[in-house]
Amino acid sequence: MTPTASKAGPASHEASREAARETVQSIYVTALRNTHALEKQAAQMIQRQIERYEHYPVLTQALRLHKSETDQQVARLADLLHGHGEDRSLLKDMVTQTVGNVAALVHSVTGDEVLKNLYTDYSVETYEIAAYTSLIALAEEAGHARDVETLRLSLREEERMAEAVFAQIVPVTQGYVAREARGEKADR
Secondary structure, eight states, X not given: OOHHHHHHHHHHHHHHHHHHHHHHHHHHHHHHHHHHHHHHHHHHHHHHHHHHOSSOHHHHHHHHHHHHXXXXXXXXXXXXXXXXXXXXXXXXXXXXXXXXXXXXXXHHTSTTHHHHHHHHHHHHHHHHHHHHHHHHHHHHHHTOHXXXXXXXXXXXXXXXXXXXXXXXXXXXXXXXXXXXXTTOOOXX
């Protein structure tokens, strides 16, 4: 091996490790941005549901609590993004919020709005659980141990809300059917 070749080897290896770190960091920040936009959309969806539900007080109370948590999650994610020298994507925020608004509009004109929203709520919660689980793995991979506890807090909140929504599927469905059978307005 020539002296030049032995010097190029470690430098090349270090450049490769740096490129890998940059790749992981880029993936992590993108995931933070995506989750930030998702949480903003979720906050709007929850607020619309709180404003519309009249006959489902236990579900409404769970939504109120989670709206507060979701607002805190949005702030925590914004702080994490800022800590990594990033700002949220305004365009992505607008697109995901528009999609959420369209979905809510479609559900609000159907007779079984509360049931469809309940299904959507549960699926969103499980999606968020997956997103935070992935973010934790990415933070660990990127060497951002300080971010992990913040992300775990949000993960615990999402897991709790998924359980709360799941626990409401049967009672809300039964209440909906009972109201419909009596000829009462049951959709909200």
